[in-house]
Amino acid sequence: MSLDRAKPLLLPLALMLAFELWARLTHLQSDSLAPPSAILAALATALADLSIPVATRDTLFAAFAGLAIGSAIGLALGIAFGISRPLDRLMEVTVEAIRPIPSIALLPIALIALGFGYRMEIVIVAFACVWPMLIMTRSAVRSIEPRLMEVSRALRLSAPQRIAKIVIPAALPRIFVAFRLSAGIALIVAVTVEIAINPIGLGAGIMLAQQALRADLMLAYLVWIGAIGYALNMLLIAAQRRLFGRAALAGDNP
Amino acid sequence: MLAGLVLGMSAGLTAPALGQAKIQIGCTATSDCASAMVAVDEGIFKKHGLQVEMTPIAINSNIPAAILSNSIQVGGPTSTVFLQAVDGGLDLVAIAGASVMNPTSNTAIAAFVRNGITIKDPKDFIGKKVGAPGLNAFLHVLFVKWLVEKGVDPRSVNFVEVTFPTMADIIKSGGVDAVLTAEPFVTRMSNAGLGSVGARYGAELGRTDPIIFYAASRDWAEKNVATVKKFREAVAEAAAIVNSDREKASASIARFTKQPLDLVKATPPNQSEPNLKPQNLSWWIEVMSSQKMLQSKLDTAKLVLN
Numbered sequence: 001m002s003l004d005r006a007k008p009l010l011l012p013l014a015l016m017l018a019f020e021l022w023a024r025l026t027h028l029q030s031d032s033l034a035p036p037s038a039i040l041a042a043l044a045t046a047l048a049d050l051s052i053p054v055a056t057r058d059t060l061f062a063a064f065a066g067l068a069i070g071s072a073i074g075l076a077l078g079i080a081f082g083i084s085r086p087l088d089r090l091m092e093v094t095v096e097a098i099r100p101i102p103s104i105a106l107l108p109i110a111l112i113a114l115g116f117g118y119r120m121e122i123v124i125v126a127f128a129c130v131w132p133m134l135i136m137t138r139s140a141v142r143s144i145e146p147r148l149m150e151v152s153r154a155l156r157l158s159a160p161q162r163i164a165k166i167v168i169p170a171a172l173p174r175i176f177v178a179f180r181l182s183a184g185i186a187l188i189v190a191v192t193v194e195i196a197i198n199p200i201g202l203g204a205g206i207m208l209a210q211q212a213l214r215a216d217l218m219l220a221y222l223v224w225i226g227a228i229g230y231a232l233n234m235l236l237i238a239a240q241r242r243l244f245g246r247a248a249l250a251g252d253n254p
Numbered sequence: 255m256l257a258g259l260v261l262g263m264s265a266g267l268t269a270p271a272l273g274q275a276k277i278q279i280g281c282t283a284t285s286d287c288a289s290a291m292v293a294v295d296e297g298i299f300k301k302h303g304l305q306v307e308m309t310p311i312a313i314n315s316n317i318p319a320a321i322l323s324n325s326i327q328v329g330g331p332t333s334t335v336f337l338q339a340v341d342g343g344l345d346l347v348a349i350a351g352a353s354v355m356n357p358t359s360n361t362a363i364a365a366f367v368r369n370g371i372t373i374k375d376p377k378d379f380i381g382k383k384v385g386a387p388g389l390n391a392f393l394h395v396l397f398v399k400w401l402v403e404k405g406v407d408p409r410s411v412n413f414v415e416v417t418f419p420t421m422a423d424i425i426k427s428g429g430v431d432a433v434l435t436a437e438p439f440v441t442r443m444s445n446a447g448l449g450s451v452g453a454r455y456g457a458e459l460g461r462t463d464p465i466i467f468y469a470a471s472r473d474w475a476e477k478n479v480a481t482v483k484k485f486r487e488a489v490a491e492a493a494a495i496v497n498s499d500r501e502k503a504s505a506s507i508a509r510f511t512k513q514p515l516d517l518v519k520a521t522p523p524n525q526s527e528p529n530l531k532p533q534n535l536s537w538w539i540e541v542m543s544s545q546k547m548l549q550s551k552l553d554t555a556k557l558v559l560n
Contacts, residue, residue: 029446031419108319115323116309197316199280199309207312210419211283212512 034216043220059201063190066125074130078137103128128189129182136178140171173244276305280326283511285523286353286466287330291506293492302484333538341548345472348558351530352466359524362437363456368425373452376404385416385430393434400455437521493526532558
């Protein structure tokens with residue numbers, strides 16, 4: 001069992017070892033590559049001097065705040081559009097005109113309007129997170145078993161009651177998949193905003209390390225971001241299993 | 255919806271930002287803002303009654319927008335970035351000088367050519383792929399000016415963007431034929447045997463014009479006349495240290511840029527020159543206009559605060 005578990009690690013470990021050997025044998029001189037041993041040493045130092053923990057706090061705070069705001073807006077609009085066909089048709093052109101705008105393209109405007117810091121990053125992350133939530137919630141609400149809606153009418157439930165008692169519970173597993181998707185997007189967008197403009201967080205750490213010609217530290221940040229992304233996904237999958245059982249993962253390959 | 259989100263968040267969160275008395279100075283990770291770095295580290299700003307914090311900015315061309323958003327009150331844009339921003343309608347004003355070209359910094363500038371390519375004459379650059387750290391940025395504009403002076407049409411050279419940290423690897427892989435660079439990269443690449451210096455175009459131009467200067471929004475500068483005066487005095491005091499005390503300057507530069515101290519010490523910092531006169535910008539305006547980088551006619555008198 002333990003050997004089975006270790007198997008997936010063999011390839012990355014072998015690759016890292018090969019890279020380490022190659023770097024040592026060729027006396028690697030590069031401003032953008034560093035041997036794994038140097039990367040791990042830089043990671044340990046940056047964790048110890050708190051520069052990575054502080055940057056992680058900044059990135060995750062912006063990512064989660066943006067995710068929360070974006071998901072709430074996406075969820076509300078998705079439910080409204082899913083329930084009301086006329087509203088969906090009315091908003092279709094507007095939504096489809098705004099949705100394709102890459103969130104990063106908003107950076108220049110966001111910088112002038114909001115300045116550096118959490119605000120700008122949160123707004124851009126929220127913008128990116130609205131769309132997967134909106135579209136998947138809308139389709140989840142539409143695919144609710146029609147009989148459930150008939151029942152709600154027979155019971156003469158009011159609109160808010162119908163949403164709270166029928167729509168959200170029936171659509172929740174798929175909404176959670178949308179949330180997982182948005183969480184991944186939130187982290188990517190947050191780090192990208194930091195790399196491009198915002199002087200806080202892990203992305204800014206990568207840029208500063210690169211400009212300081214510290215390839216080892218730059219790659220250490222990269223490894224750390226990968227680890228955070230992995231941990232975040234694992235956390236969400238665990239939450240999904242716990243909340244909805246294995247049935248929620250049908251057709252989903254985590 | 256987005257506008258609502260933006261407005262809502264700005265209304266909720268701008269109040270504390272407006273109350274701050276601390277001046278944020280935004281600079282890129284180079285030695286050009288060394289006078290501000292030294293003034294922070296040596297307590298010179300504090301002595302003049304200023305509370306200053308320095309913010310590292312990844313890309314120089316982001317500085318004008320950062321100033322306008324009041325994220326930083328003072329920034330260190332390059333002359334080209336500043337003039338293009340003002341030409342584009344942003345109301346910025348230079349408040350003090352930071353770094354100027356001098357024989358030492360000019361010699362540090364070079365077009366570094368990869369192995370297998372020989373440059374004997376400026377005309378040899380025709381048809382070559384040349385990497386510049388930023389298109390229409392400082393080194394690129396200088397190189398184009400040099401080509402024109404040597405009678406080479408810059409359009410016959412193929413320019414691409416290559417950032418400083420990736421230069422050595424791209425030259426090594428043959429991705430470009432030459433890069434426009436400066437110390438410490440020239441020495442590092444020469445020592446690694448990746449190629450040779452093709453042209454010392456900085457030294458051949460031999461200019462003494464500003465590289466980077468401190469700029470602010472006109473609105474902020476006019477409302478904070480006393481602060482600007484103190485800032486100028488502090489920067490002038492620190493500039494003298496930068497130019498005379500390599501140890502102190504290197505320590506401050508290494509602290510701000512996070513570059514290893516040995517690497518910083520290996521290269522002399524660009525000369526600090528706190529005084530900036532309107533006429534110091536006329537050469538840049540002339541060069542940039544001839545390269546069609548400016549649309550309007552800029553009045554130098556309005557570009558520098560009295």
